[in-house]
Amino acid sequence: MSIDKTWQIISDDPAKTEQLAEKIGKQLKGGETIELVSDLGGGKTTFVRGLARGAGSTDKVASPTFTISKVYDTPNFQIHHFDFYRLPEPGIVADELAELVNDPKIVIVVEWADSVQEVLPSERLLLRIKQTPEGHRELTFSAPESLNYLREAVK
Ligand SMILES: Nc1ncnc2c1ncn2[C@@H]1O[C@H](COP(=O)(O)OP(=O)(O)O)[C@@H](O)[C@H]1O
Numbered sequence: 001m002s003i004d005k006t007w008q009i010i011s012d013d014p015a016k017t018e019q020l021a022e023k024i025g026k027q028l029k030g031g032e033t034i035e036l037v038s039d040l041g042g043g044k045t046t047f048v049r050g051l052a053r054g055a056g057s058t059d060k061v062a063s064p065t066f067t068i069s070k071v072y073d074t075p076n077f078q079i080h081h082f083d084f085y086r087l088p089e090p091g092i093v094a095d096e097l098a099e100l101v102n103d104p105k106i107v108i109v110v111e112w113a114d115s116v117q118e119v120l121p122s123e124r125l126l127l128r129i130k131q132t133p134e135g136h137r138e139l140t141f142s143a144p145e146s147l148n149y150l151r152e153a154v155k
């Protein structure tokens with residue numbers, strides 16, 4: 001079993017968060033899962049916007065809160081963006097998500113994943129975002145060795 005590596009980056013503004021995400025998006029191969037954890041307004045969707053752009057998508061990224069999931073096309077894979085905010089019983093959507101895991105033509109990004117923890121792969125990039133008293137964001141990434149190429153992109 002590999003131990004996850006953890007690293008931190010401070011982001012001063014939304015553009016910086018997008019820029020970091022864009023670098024990671026450029027390195028995605030397909031088949032990865034990314035879990036985003038923060039309070040409302042932490043910058044999860046902002047991160048996904050940069051990630052999709054980095055992966056070569058021109059699709060509009062917005063919070064899928066009311067649709068649960070959205071799909072963005074990139075030249076190499078689809079990004080499936082889930083948001084389970086206030087959805088204690090993910091039901092059939094959790095089944096859909098489970099079927100997408102490890103599909104090499106798909107990258108999964110999940111906001112508010114508490115209710116779907118058991119269907120997420122253990123090998124995933126985890127990003128926790130905290131707002132600092134100054135209004136900045138402290139990004140704490142955690143990833144297994146198999147995803148080292150994503151760490152290299154931003155360290
Ligand atoms: N460093 C930062 N990184 C990301 N967003 C920031 C940052 N500083 C301020 N913001 C603002 O915080 C909000 C984040 O919103 P959003 O990405 O939708 O968060 P979430 O999806 O976590 O609810 C945006 O209004 C953005 O402009």
Ligand SMILES: [Mg+2]
Pocket residue numbers: 044045063083111
């Ligand atoms: Mg959001």
